[in-house]
Amino acid sequence: MAAAPKDPRPCSIADALALVGEKYSLLVLREVCLGNGRFDQLVRNTGAPRDVLATRLRRLVDAGILAKHLYSERPQRFEYRPTRAGLELEPVLLTLKDWGDRHLRPDGDLPMVLDHGCGDTFVPVVTCRACGGEARHEELTPRPQTPGWTVSGPTAA
Amino acid sequence: MAAAPKDPRPCSIADALALVGEKYSLLVLREVCLGNGRFDQLVRNTGAPRDVLATRLRRLVDAGILAKHLYSERPQRFEYRPTRAGLELEPVLLTLKDWGDRHLRPDGDLPMVLDHGCGDTFVPVVTCRACGGEARHEELTPRPQTPGWTVSGPTAA
DNA sequence: GTCGTGAGTTGGAAATTCAAACCCTCCCGT
DNA sequence: ACGGGAGGGTTTGAATTTCCAACTCACGAC
Structure with missing residues (x-):
């Protein structure tokens, strides 16, 4: 019999959401990726x-998702920009936008x-890095790596 | 000069987050997609x-993202499953998991x-439906369709 | 009858959010 | 020198949400 875990499932989705899942965080990232990184714009x-x-920005900077960028000394004025890690969240924004x-x-x-850049309107498709095929739910088999955590069979509606 | 909008930018990301951006909603969807759709499992x-x-489940059902599925009459027992629309949020979960x-x-x-299904480990890549190329930040040009909303130029860190 | 299970609801304390007002530093025009 | 204004926040207090434990209700099993 499987253990009866007390804590929630260990999961990178949960960990990611702990950083960017609070209200406004992803909207901030959206604006910052659009180049609108100033406090009042945000x-x-x-x-x-x-x-x-202000709280969200501190958190995102601490997490290394945004960085403060000085665009004027005297008076000191900053702008927030995505770091590499922040830009790598763009796929999340793109798929969310597409769903919406x-x-x-x-x-x-x-x-x-x-x-x-190819000249067409961009519509995202999530594909498999190995074979290039589009990700379809039925072709994905989850394998939890932590003992005690299971998945329950057919997952279709 | 551009208008000075009072309301936030109209945006499908914001609208999507209004439905699934509350705490736990995406974790619920994760479990439901894994086939763990019962209340106590969740x-x-x-x-x-x-x-x-309970609140989140009502909201997700109302939004047409989950559906209640009877798996036992007497005693009445339900299970939550993703609808088509819910399954189409999987790309969001996949990209978020990958980032995490x-x-x-x-x-x-x-x-x-x-x-x-191809036999390899799945790693998501977001590509352009038109050309098949991987989405890169510098090759995406946002064009707001609503007057008064702008984007501000170079968006790199 | 009493225990256990599944699926919630209820009640109150604790933590967050919200909106508006305030503050500080600098630049500018007069 | 003085009065704005802009940019980038902080403070304050009220309104919401969240959290957690306990409770309910309907059954089935022992």
Whole structure:
């Protein structure tokens, strides 16, 4: 019989969400990736209260997702920019945006469109690094590496 | 001069997060996608308080992301399963997991590994539907479709 | 009958969020 | 020198949420 764990499942998704899953954090990252990294821009564009925004920014900087960038000495003025690690969260934003575009906008009236360098409109597809095929739920088999944690069989609706 | 908007930027990311961005929602979806859709499993595996979990489940069902599935009449027992829309959030989970695996586990000690149908370990790559190329930040040009909202130029760190 | 299981609901204390106001440093025009 | 204004926050107190433990209700098993 499997152990009856008291703590939640160990999981990189949970760990990632502990850093960027709080309210506004991903919206901050969105703006910062768009190049709108100043405090007042972030307040306006995300709608976050100023104090909450200050807290989130500290956390994201501490986590190495954003960095403060001086754009003016005298008066000292900073701008937040994504670090390498922050930019690597862009796939999360892209897939989330795509889901929202497809499921929350039946009219097809998108607030933002991305153009890809190839000349076409960008639509994300998640593929397998090894074979290049699109990720389909039925072709993914989860293998928990921690004893006591299981998955339960057919996962379709 | 651009308008000075009072409301936050209209955005599918924000709209999607309004549905699935609350604490535990994506962990619930993770478990449900793994096939662990029963209330007590969700409590144990996500760590969510029972009342919060009940609230989240109602919201996700209302949003059409999960559906209740009767697995036993007398006594009536339900299980939550992802709908089509819920399964289409899997790319978000996959990219988030990958980020967590790479940035939050320097030891390379992953709590879960996914096997792909192709026989290899699954690692997600986000590609452009049109050209098949991997999405790179510098090759994506955002074009806001709503007047008054801008993006500010170079977005690299 | 009493115990155990599954799926929640209830009640109150603790932690977060929110909005508005405030502060500080500098730059500018007069 | 003085009065704005902009940028980047901090403070304060009220409104929400979260958390946790305990409780409920419906059954089935012993």
